[in-house]
Amino acid sequence: MSKGHLYQRDNSRCWWISYYRNGKQFQESSKSEKRSDAQKLLNKRLGEIATGTFHGLKHEKVTFDDLAADFLNDYRINARRSVDKAERSVKHLAQYFGGMRAMNITTDKIKTYIRQWQEAGLSNCSINRELAALKRMFSLATRQSPPKVQHAPYIPMLQEEGPRQGFFEREHYEALLTALPDYLRPVITFGYTYGWRKSEVLGLTWDRVDLNARVVRVDVGVTKGGEGRLIFLTDELQTLLTAMRKAQPFMPYVFTRDGRPIKDFKTAWWSACEASGLEGKTFHDFRRTAVRNLIRAGVPERVAMQITGHKTRSVFERYNIVSESDRSEASRRLQAHHERLAEGGAL
DSSP, X not given: OOOOEEEEOTTOSSEEEEEEETTEXXXXXXXXXXHHHHHHHHHHHHHHHHHTOOOOSGGGGOBHHHHHHHHHHXXXXXXXXXXXXXXXXXXXXXXXXXXXXXXXXXXXXXXXXXXXXXXXXXOHHHHHHHHHHHHHHHXXXXXXXXXXXXXXXXXXXXXXXOOOOOOOOHHHHHHHHHHSOGGGHXXXXXXXXXXXXXXHHHTOBGGGEETTTTEEEEOTTTSTTOOOEEEEXXXXXXXXXXXXXXXXXXXXXXXXXXXXXOOOOHHHHHHHHHHTTOTTOOTTHHHHHHHHHHHHTTOOHHHHHHHHTOOSHHHHHHHOOOOHHHHHHHHHHHHHHHHHHXXXXXX
């Protein structure tokens, strides 16, 4: 087997290398005027050929944009519901890595990217979502056949703050209902009761609601987690939805305003929160609230997870927030238990 050789072209001061793999000749510039640098590159290529890790030079031409395109395509062909978030991550990443060769995306450059966004005020949580997208890009590229990149760089993830502790006590929920316009109250009631994501509540259509059976069915692939869901309506929601159906018998969407599906309600939400002294509360806090209410009501954990749509116990536990009143009640019960033991010991 030829060991390759070094040479210089007439129109270039850089050293070039030439070598063979399976009878095919490869030539590339070392991009250096030093012969020793060219020799190091040649030794590297020969080593890759010997170990079977050489897949041609195409991987050196692969750019961030190529990886990003494959990443978004993977989201689309798998019909992932969060493709819009993936597109936003790519847009942010492209501001720094756009046009850069994949082989030049090193850990040092990634750390520089992190520092830039931290200085711009982006939270560690937001940065981590983008780093996760970058990590996924390289994972897809290395798993292709042949691999699109030879290896993935080490991508450090940042320490995130603990989960938000926000949830609604019953009086908070009732105060918010009073401050909201009529068309939003059923939306809030549904979110408070079952802990669904806002997009899932607003996207609910009547073909998934069976008022006679008092159930709401969501097909597999419709929710963010991709799993189907079946819930039974409470008396309150059964009454609400029955009245709403009579008022709008031909609308496909359950929650509407002036005959149109509700897309968002940020302004109304902020105004109602301010009016009821609940600044900083989010609709997502209902998710935590529903988890806690279900557990307090004695609903088995597995059933509660199916109602709220949590796929894993670890994530479910993050939402099972323990409040001060929970701890106070635990102390009261412990004290009562100690008193019963003391009374029993005296007998």
